[in-house]
Amino acid sequence: xxxxxxxxxxxxxxxxxxxxxxxxxxxxxxxxxxxxxxxxxxxxxxxxxxxxxxxxxxxxxxxxxxxxxxxxxxxxxxxxxxxxxxxxxxxxxxxxxxxxxxxxxxxxxxxxxxxxxxxxxxxxxxxxxxxxxxxxxxxxxxxxxxxxxxxxxxxxxxxxxxxxxxxxxxxxxxxxxxxxxxxxxxxxxxxxxxxxxxxxxxxxxxxxxxxxxxxxxxxxxxxxxxxxxxxxxxxxxxxxxxxxxxxxxxxxxxxxxxxxxxxxxxxxxx
Ligand SMILES: NC(=O)c1ccc[n+]([C@@H]2O[C@H](COP(=O)([O-])OP(=O)(O)OC[C@H]3O[C@@H](n4cnc5c(N)ncnc54)[C@H](OP(=O)(O)O)[C@@H]3O)[C@@H](O)[C@H]2O)c1
Numbered sequence: 001x002x003x004x005x006x007x008x009x010x011x012x013x014x015x016x017x018x019x020x021x022x023x024x025x026x027x028x029x030x031x032x033x034x035x036x037x038x039x040x041x042x043x044x045x046x047x048x049x050x051x052x053x054x055x056x057x058x059x060x061x062x063x064x065x066x067x068x069x070x071x072x073x074x075x076x077x078x079x080x081x082x083x084x085x086x087x088x089x090x091x092x093x094x095x096x097x098x099x100x101x102x103x104x105x106x107x108x109x110x111x112x113x114x115x116x117x118x119x120x121x122x123x124x125x126x127x128x129x130x131x132x133x134x135x136x137x138x139x140x141x142x143x144x145x146x147x148x149x150x151x152x153x154x155x156x157x158x159x160x161x162x163x164x165x166x167x168x169x170x171x172x173x174x175x176x177x178x179x180x181x182x183x184x185x186x187x188x189x190x191x192x193x194x195x196x197x198x199x200x201x202x203x204x205x206x207x208x209x210x211x212x213x214x215x216x217x218x219x220x221x222x223x224x225x226x227x228x229x230x231x232x233x234x235x236x237x238x239x240x241x242x243x244x245x246x247x248x249x250x251x252x253x254x255x256x257x258x259x260x261x262x263x264x265x266x267x268x269x270x
Pocket of ligand 1: 013034035
């Protein structure tokens with residue numbers, strides 16, 4: 001029987017490209033999303049089911065896992081991809097910004113892991129791929145909450161892999177750099193606090209520099225390829241960087257003293 005993958009946030013960008021690649025590779029694909037009725041192109045493909053799943057809603061996650069098992073008979077790999085960013089200075093973050101950012105990017109990942117783990121433990125096999133970011137290993141300005149979520153996903157994944165290894169369950173972290181998707185449009189919510197203008201020039205300058213990087217970034221297909229590699233690798237590798245300049249950036253983070261690295265980012269982006 002062909003293996004099965006469940007992907008969150010498969011309506012666009014990296015999630016959709018991943019659904020298409022796994023389908024082309026002959027997998028059975030549960031492409032989950034908040035509004036599956038809109039995904040007519042994916043739904044038309046053989047061996048693809050578009051299933052409702054909102055990572056903020058635990059019952060919808062459990063129903064989606066159940067529907068996948070009923071449709072395909074098994075589940076081998078889960079890709080935790082759904083995510084978005086609130087952007088702007090930390091001081092501008094509202095209670096709602098905090099809640100939404102961590103609920104989707106961190107609690108959502110945990111909820112999905114918890115929903116599939118009983119099944120993976122029973123069959124003593126499975127792979128969980130958490131789409132983090134190069135921003136889970138380092139930090140840029142005006143993305144403080146987003147970085148907080150991705151650093152959290154890194155720590156949660158690195159810790160959980162110890163307890164899951166005895167059940168033959170692998171955890172992988174995929175860490176993209178800038179990738180051209182809706183992430184820089186509809187998936188970024190500016191944080192705004194009435195009367196707070198002190199950071200406006202700084203924020204505008206940083207976002208302009210990041211916009212330049214995004215303009216030359218690769219498409220989501222490169223990340224889909226890395227996710228496929230992470231799904232099919234046999235070993236215990238935990239982290240997979242992907243994107244323009246990601247490996248040298250991560251090497252610099254590892255080798256340079258923190259103060260040098262931070263100064264480098266300051267010069268590049270501010
Ligand atoms: N693009 C980059 O430069 C980049 C770099 C590093 C990491 N990443 C990460 O890659 C992942 C995918 O982003 P992308 O670049 O492909 O952007 P994207 O095209 O905007 O995709 C984001 C996806 O997340 C979904 N989503 C958001 N909240 C959700 C929720 N509560 N429940 C279920 N799905 C939800 C969106 O669904 P709707 O259609 O319903 O909104 C959409 O499918 C994210 O985790 C992001 O942090 C992206």
